[in-house]
Amino acid sequence: MNIAIIGYGKMGKMIESIALARGHSITAIADPFAAGGTGSSGAPIYGDIPGIAELADTDAAIEFTSPDTAFANVTALAERKVPAVVGTTGWLDRLGEAEEIVRKNGSSLLWASNFSLGVNLFYRIAAFAAQIMNPFPEYDGGIFEAHHNKKVDSPSGTAKTLAELVLSSMTRKTKAVYEALEHRAPAPEELHVGSLRVGSVPGTHTLIFDSPADTIEITHTARNREGLASGAVQAAEWLARETRRGIFTMDDVLEEIIGA
Numbered sequence: 500m501n502i503a504i505i506g507y508g509k510m511g512k513m514i515e516s517i518a519l520a521r522g523h524s525i526t527a528i529a530d531p532f533a534a535g536g537t538g539s540s541g542a543p544i545y546g547d548i549p550g551i552a553e554l555a556d557t558d559a560a561i562e563f564t565s566p567d568t569a570f571a572n573v574t575a576l577a578e579r580k581v582p583a584v585v586g587t588t589g590w591l592d593r594l595g596e597a598e599e600i601v602r603k604n605g606s607s608l609l610w611a612s613n614f615s616l617g618v619n620l621f622y623r624i625a626a627f628a629a630q631i632m633n634p635f636p637e638y639d640g641g642i643f644e645a646h647h648n649k650k651v652d653s654p655s656g657t658a659k660t661l662a663e664l665v666l667s668s669m670t671r672k673t674k675a676v677y678e679a680l681e682h683r684a685p686a687p688e689e690l691h692v693g694s695l696r697v698g699s700v701p702g703t704h705t706l707i708f709d710s711p712a713d714t715i716e717i718t719h720t721a722r723n724r725e726g727l728a729s730g731a732v733q734a735a736e737w738l739a740r741e742t743r744r745g746i747f748t749m750d751d752v753l754e755e756i757i758g759a
């Protein structure tokens with residue numbers, strides 16, 4: 500299939516190499532920093548989302564840019580009717596608005612705060628764990644995430660998704676709190692989420708249940724960005740096969756694989 504890459508940073512470059520290894524072609528790359536050149540696939544790099552003519556043969560675009568630019572990119576791709584796989588985090592307060600624009604244009608959006616298949620399986624395990632821990636109030640719950648020191652959004656998108664899953668499976672927790680809690684202790688119904696930015700950590704997420712007697716920890720540790728980029732390319736393949744138009748997530752891709 501033909502893929503356009505929006506954002507030619509750490510993820511965009513890894514996606515290009517994985518897409519090529521899976522037999523795909525890169526039609527265009529958009530990134531203001533590298534505009535005017537070509538990617539290692541030979542695809543031209545534009546400063547902004549290319550026009551309809553340049554994207555005519557593109558089956559799907561994969562977008563990993565920055566929280567400030569993702570919404571405009573999703574809008575531009577929807578207007579060009581290019582199905583979009585979007586991994587940028589820290590912009591999802593505008594997701595509802597973006598979904599409306601995508602639907603109005605009869606296009607498609609598949610988004611995920613984390614495209615790693617391992618993390619999406621971890622989400623399912625975490626939701627089940629939260630459900631079975633719910634009747635045991637002696638076990639408090641919390642979330643911890645660590646990422647590299649170039650990451651501009653905190654908490655991670657993955658931690659936010661994980662918190663939403665825990666809240667929907669654990670009725671004694673009603674609210675996620677992300678701040679440092681400098682001057683107060685968390686209330687029992689609050690799910691505290693902590694973030695660390697250090698070095699080159701690709702992404703670690705832990706769900707913790709802690710009682711006076713013991714601790715249960717479920718951790719996903721990314722070793723590198725390959726799993727993330729590979730999941731995004733698999734999501735683009737899924738979206739290009741999908742005959743329905745509309746809004747999808749990585750959970751739809753996982754559902755096709757595991758049948759639930």
Ligand SMILES: NC(=O)C1=CN([C@@H]2O[C@H](COP(=O)(O)OP(=O)(O)OC[C@H]3O[C@@H](n4cnc5c(N)ncnc54)[C@H](OP(=O)(O)O)[C@@H]3O)[C@@H](O)[C@H]2O)C=CC1
Nearest residue numbers: 506507508509510529530532564568586587588612613614
């Ligand atoms: N959902 C998931 O699985 C994952 C999500 N992410 C998220 O993806 C995003 C990108 O991550 P990463 O690749 O590591 O970040 P990088 O900073 O390495 O790359 C982002 C790139 O996008 C470019 N960019 C900025 N604005 C635009 C624009 N308007 N159009 C096109 N390109 C633009 C940047 O250029 P410049 O340097 O000039 O600003 C940069 O080259 C982050 O939000 C991160 O949290 C990351 C990994 C996995």
Ligand SMILES: O=C(O)C1=N[C@H](C(=O)O)C[C@H](O)C1
Nearest residue numbers: 588612613650655656657702
């Ligand atoms: O910025 C990153 O690097 C990552 N961002 C995503 C997030 O915010 O959850 C996913 C992954 O953990 C890497």
